[in-house]
Structure formats: structure tokens, C-alpha cells
Amino acid sequence: MTNTAKDKADAAEVVVSGKGVGKTFAGGSVVALEGANFDIERGKFISLVGPSGCGKSTLLRLVAGLIDRSSGELKVHGTSVKGPRQDISMMFQKATLLEWRTAIENVLLPTEVHRKPTRDDRTRALELLGMVGLKDFAFSYPAQLSGGMQQRVALARLLQTGADILLLDEPFGALDEFTREHLNVELMRIQADVGATTLFVTHNISEAIFLADEVFVMTSRPGRIAKVVDVNLPRPRTLKMQVEAEFNHLVEEVREALGAF
């Protein structure tokens, strides 16, 4: 196989797939997710967008193996999801840093769960803190950092796991718009750099489109993936693209799928 052909074959590898995935809570009375069918290819950036309660976090937690599905089949790297796994890492809206540990000590936490960090682990942690723009704050405590900086530490910690599938549940949702936009741009750069397959949850339609290769548009009661919108905007993306006609067409397409007109 030529290199280009091989690259194409690699790019098309499905790393997460769902067939009729459903989840009910409270003894079957709450259908959080129903009949979700999807294939996610390696290295893709997927945004999940939809109203509150439509099952976005549920879908992420199912993929992470934190909860069991009620129906359907869900596979990661070709094997059925049966519980948490090391090739998946998740990040939440709150940074949840340990206050008594410095930034680098927080980044090293996932490593410490498995073993004593080596010099290489510390070098990598410093490198990751550099990638998220915190080179000079590696030895600061969370209380000395702004909310945005704390989320950067959480992002570095996410990457320290070395997981090739990243799940982010409204990671920058609590931040102001400027900080969020800035972090989104950095997240895209880092994601492209490490090549991780990424699922990103947001309420924000523009943010969902701006980041993604594909937007899963979800609707509620019961939670469903109503539509998958392909985003063929060129990369690297710039904030300016958001005012262009092509971008606005995509916003329209997503809003229509949401029934938001």
C-alpha cells in the first residue's frame, strides 16, 4: 500500500460505534437516550449539541463506560464497552483540581493512579502545560489561577493520560465568551496535534460547528441523535469564519434539525 492509500485507510478506521444505543433511568420511566446509531472515525472532532436533558452527558458517560446502556451495542476500538478503559479520558465543566497540589502535580494525577511518575512523566506534564499556555504556572496552586487557567490545567491533565479518545462535557461552559473562544481555538490546535478522536458536548450551536468535523444534533424526549451535520469548513479554522455565509448555512441546518425555528 502506498503511504497515501495507507493514510486514507487509517483515517477511515471507526474507533467508536453505536447501534441502537439506548439508556433508560429510574426503572425505565426516563428514556435518556433512544436508538442512537453512529460511527466515529479516528481523529475526528465530533460536537454533540442539543437542549438540556436530551442525553448528551448520558451518551458521553456510556462511551466512557461510566454507566451501562439499557439496549443496543456500543463498541470502542472494536470491542464492546463494559466499563471504564484507559484509552478514554473525560473532562467536565468544573476543573476539579486538588487545591493542595500545584498545577503540575494535578496534571500528574492520572499517572499516579497507575504508578509512581517518572522523570519522563514530569517532562511530558511540563510540555503539556506549555501546550495549554501555562509554562510559567506549573508550580502555582489552583487558588492562584483564574477559572480559565484552571480549565487549562484540567485539559493538560486530560492529555497526560495519553488516551486517544477524549470526551469533553461542556469543558469551557462556565467561562466568559472571550476565554472560551480562545480555549476552543487552542483545543482544536492541540487536538489536531495529538490526533485524538474527540467528543465535545455544548449547548452552543456556533461553538459546536466551529470546532467539529461532524455535529451530532440531539433532540429530547426521548433523547435522540436527530441528524448528523457534516462540517466541511477548511482547517485551521479562524474565528472570522463564523461570520461567513457558509458558516451561517450550517447554523441554519443545525437549528432546523433542532426544531429551533
Ligand SMILES: Nc1ncnc2c1ncn2[C@@H]1O[C@H](COP(=O)(O)OP(=O)(O)OP(=O)(O)O)[C@@H](O)[C@H]1O
Ligand atoms: N443518574 C440518573 N438518574 C436518573 N435520571 C438521569 C440520570 N442521569 C440523567 N438522567 C436523565 O436523563 C436525561 C438526560 O440527561 P443528560 O444529563 O444526559 O442530559 P444533557 O443533554 O447532558 O443535559 P444538560 O445539557 O442539561 O447537561 C434527563 O432527563 C435526566 O434527568
Ligand SMILES: [Mg+2]
Ligand atoms: Mg449534560
